[in-house]
Amino acid sequence: MTLYRRFLISFFLILTALSAQLKAQEKRLFTLEELIPGGKEYARFSPRIPARYQWYGNRLMVTENDSVWEIADPAGKSRKERLLTFAAITAAPGLEQQQVNRLSFPQEGGAVAILHTTDGIATYDPENKRVLAFFTYPEQSAGHDLSPSGRQLAYTKENNLFWQDSEGREHAVTADCDKGIVSGQPVHRNEFGIQKGIFWSPDGNRMAFYRMDERMVSGYPLVDASERVSETKPEKYPMAGMTSHEVTIGIHDTRNGETIFLKTGEPAEQYLTNIAWSPGGESLYVAHLNRSQDTMQLKRYNSMTGEMERTLFEETNPKYVEPENPVLFVTGRDDRFIWQSKRNGYNHLYLYDTRGRMLKQLTDGSWEVTEVIGFDAKGANLFFLSTLSSPIERHICSVNLKSGKITQHTTVPGMHTAQLSPSGRYLIDRYTAHDNPGQIDLLDTRTGKSTCLAAAADPFVRYAMPSVTAGTLKAADGVTDLYYRLVKPADFNPAKKYPVAVYVYGGPHSQMVNNRWRYGSGGWETYMAQKGYLVFVMDNRGTSYRGLAFEQATYRRLGTAEAEDQMKGVEFLRSLPFVDSESMGIHGWSYGGFMTINMLLRYPDVFKVGVAGGPVIDWKYYEVMYGERYMDTPQENPEGYAESSLLNRAGNLQARLLIIHGDEDPTVVMQHTLQFLKASIKAGTHPDLFIYPGHGHNMIGPDRVHLHAHITRYFEDFIHRDKP
């Protein structure tokens, strides 16, 4: 009790979630089909607002029931006026037999709507109700990217890059027979914020694109056993410390068909990240990162010649630098841009000129800018999301570039996202909070007035909801607050003893616990609570949005600080009088799979059950970019790799451990699990196994329901069993 009280005192916030108004037994029971994405009933039971709000110029539009309405007076009574219907659009010449799946207004696109249809993409003039252009997607094409002018569509087919003109003619940009040369696709395995491989120039006449030579990278043989004759699908997979691919950046001019390449120089094994065009199109900005990832150089290239014009500045860090956001030019200025950096320990905004001089640090403090939204029309204020008021919330803020004054526009607690009207006056403010399944407000930045546009209903009103509370406890370093959530069965009785399921992720770029709907507690947690479990989730050091020191606490020793912190969570749980300390299990996926096994092997007497999905077993089998950022290479850090490898601890297994893997996982390859099985067999220990054939790193679709039934069954099989 004393230990429990000590923890209670340290709570940062204790919030009780939804209180069940009716008694549990009067309510319906959940099924996994309702709770798990991919389940037959899931769509009905996922909180949602069946309306899509967006800006059309400065006009507020909503798409509902296949019509687009203008909301002239959000607070007024007769507030909506129909602009157009999908049916009318597809009646227009050129779109016969198409169905509109989604309509969007490009932020800077003038009087044009973009239509995503059954077979392609169209530009549409809503005023004159006229199809401007329609591009059908060629077979096997991917990565479709419409040019800003709307007159060209770029895409890839297999390893090559193409574009289509508005008459439907296809033009090849590259024609490499060797599948090891890949153009127009994301590179560097999607690290460093890379999500695409095609970058149109502002005028839409040229496109920059990634070209990746991965012929020298060893392949991992994924096997597709779904056909009678099984086939190998080799996945080029550069593993930590081994030869990586080589990337260059081309610029193709659609007017004359010519392609130049940026002279990005040596060493070829560098990371070319965060591509951005200058507003006038004369320059391309690229953040160079060396393979060691300790030095970033922002370089400007001449987009016509490919010559490197200037290294604007350099950022270094003894552990690693991780640029994830390209330069953002100040609206109306072609000589000033915003740069995001964690150089002072937290992610903040810096104003630079194009000669590389830092003009001003715009934000500062022990909080982070988490996302930049954009500028107002005059480029006077920059809007962004941040953790300014709490690490587990996101609020819409803005900074005045001249005065440096920061304004927090949202006050309602929760996780906010924003769409800014071009003028910069209004915000569509979409948010959830632990007690709010979802809401959309219109926010007037001038008056601060908020008007509710729509709110999601709680889909579980007829159910006995488990309660979710959040709180903090101290990390193993004794000073850092860690956030957790605790889910309790709907009919929770503090006089009873409950088994516990710890759900863990624990790796970089994550935050499991924050002030979103039910503190982020997912369907499986609800299901486990219904089965009579407490569920506990905590973000250990190494996770995100808490600053660089917090994140880098795990550097070169992945799994050590994380496990120590998770043990603090275990101590907390053990201190709770209603916890059955003899019946604790742990489950996680990917990094969380690593953490699950890691916990079982480092602290063999704590958990009775573990379920690890797609687990990293040894970082030397993981990819170069992510792996070397946190661990350096196996050659440079042999002790760290040995310390973090689960292979060396396989003999410690005492708990029941189920490992689950997709046999076509291209991210954490099956080799991890196979090697762990081999090590366990050799050590005489007995993990269990399940494979989802044909699945990648995550099980999606209906099989995800089966997965969670399987995980749950494993807990039920062994959580109350005595160890042998």
Added chain:
Amino acid sequence: MTLYRRFLISFFLILTALSAQLKAQEKRLFTLEELIPGGKEYARFSPRIPARYQWYGNRLMVTENDSVWEIADPAGKSRKERLLTFAAITAAPGLEQQQVNRLSFPQEGGAVAILHTTDGIATYDPENKRVLAFFTYPEQSAGHDLSPSGRQLAYTKENNLFWQDSEGREHAVTADCDKGIVSGQPVHRNEFGIQKGIFWSPDGNRMAFYRMDERMVSGYPLVDASERVSETKPEKYPMAGMTSHEVTIGIHDTRNGETIFLKTGEPAEQYLTNIAWSPGGESLYVAHLNRSQDTMQLKRYNSMTGEMERTLFEETNPKYVEPENPVLFVTGRDDRFIWQSKRNGYNHLYLYDTRGRMLKQLTDGSWEVTEVIGFDAKGANLFFLSTLSSPIERHICSVNLKSGKITQHTTVPGMHTAQLSPSGRYLIDRYTAHDNPGQIDLLDTRTGKSTCLAAAADPFVRYAMPSVTAGTLKAADGVTDLYYRLVKPADFNPAKKYPVAVYVYGGPHSQMVNNRWRYGSGGWETYMAQKGYLVFVMDNRGTSYRGLAFEQATYRRLGTAEAEDQMKGVEFLRSLPFVDSESMGIHGWSYGGFMTINMLLRYPDVFKVGVAGGPVIDWKYYEVMYGERYMDTPQENPEGYAESSLLNRAGNLQARLLIIHGDEDPTVVMQHTLQFLKASIKAGTHPDLFIYPGHGHNMIGPDRVHLHAHITRYFEDFIHRDKP
């Protein structure tokens, strides 16, 4: 009780095995390391006779403690005289640094011994203590085959065939760059009795060899994940109904380096089986079998020209013909040979002349010749093993070719094997029986007198041995006797109720229950009995040595009759007052893995636990030769394939089922298990899984101990659990 009595009346034989002389609790407990092959202590606990008896001409020799002794007077006192020692051999010039692993006297080799040494093979003259020739095995070589003259060694390296002369020079017979053309190796996936791919002519100057073109066969991608960079090892795997390989037979003359090919003709997709040279070397006999396997033609080829000289005779069967034994020429006659055939329902011996005329059926009756041993010196009597006196025993018999008189030489019940002295007078008779761990007698065929040469000790004298009994029960057809064994715990108490582990194989070419040591009961059965289980094993219809009708009862419907018969076993078990019918499990490997899952899905309420290893799931994923023999092609027999497929029944799974597979299994490829998992996931059922990385169709070495610990744990986990 009545049902039990009814079964009792039908018993063919009831034999009680070893009675435990001491009380169970006074004895030691078994460990899997003692009971399972690959276990650290297994060698000490496997019954064995550390002496190797063989004929050296008509002299009886024994190899013991690295010395070879002659036994001049087996019954006498001072019976042994040392002929040579391994140490003396390796002291001879030419064998320095070699260690002799095995010494054998070739049956017709004159005064020569064959030595298998550390790095190669040698011929040795024991009289003059002189090494005649020594062939070192080249790196990566396999399939070593010494010529009858001892002057050449043939072998394969990768896909090509070579031979080495006695001066150590290597000569290439084939030099195909394409790995899809394979020479000198066994073909047709080792069916039809094929165990090798090189066949020396009697004079040792020429060699016949198989050449297999499998370029047109689809490959199964086995993945070796043991190295950092995982690799695919594609296995050419022709699946039922798909394109198969094409085989031809070459004859290479080592004197002039020339190779001819037999004109084996079309269709290329035929089976060329049972290669045999004529005694004079002028002809080669080949049993041709069509792909449908319903017609066998025995053909004679001219070995110099490759021309087909004569089709001697043809055998057909509406289901299948399965030739497994080449022609055997009568000693001293080059115009007469023995042919084995099941044409009248049981495997018997037929005397033919080389024009293809059947001269005499030598054996007949509802029993089988199981193995031919050989002729006496005059070719008057042919010795063989048979089921003459019991289907679960093997006795040494002979038939006089002239009179047709059959003599059974062994009378001691059990499973006998034989080595005949060249004269034909003496037999080394090696046998075991349920109550005899192994014995070697010298048998005088003239007097019938038997002299014990050596006997194996019971390695388990200090242990409380479970009892093993054998008996019969009626098959589902109501008339056929099926043999079973039943293992009971050492401290068996008929007033108690025991859980049951059924061990099953059930497929062709097998006999699990016969009168060998402990009726063939293996280490895992002993271990399970120690854990308090009854273990039951029964040979259903479809298994071997019971005649063609018994074997072919499963034709085109694998899994149906077998399952019906196994259910008779279940009914028998249920009738036993000491069986806990609610706690029955089943385990099997390969065909037995198929049977295990088959039983769980056809009779979902019978077993609580099943463990299936390397299971066939759908015969369409199994290989051409075996698959089409029993099932025809999927195109010809779609209903049969559908009926036998476990994919279609995956939704019936109620029991706890653990599937185990080696991820490099080249026989029953992983696709079977992966497809079953997929079908189960779709059907919402939950099998469990384990994989042995790097293992093929069977787990061998120390991992086999882990395997049996894993299987046992699964039984223990769930045998007493209520179904959910």
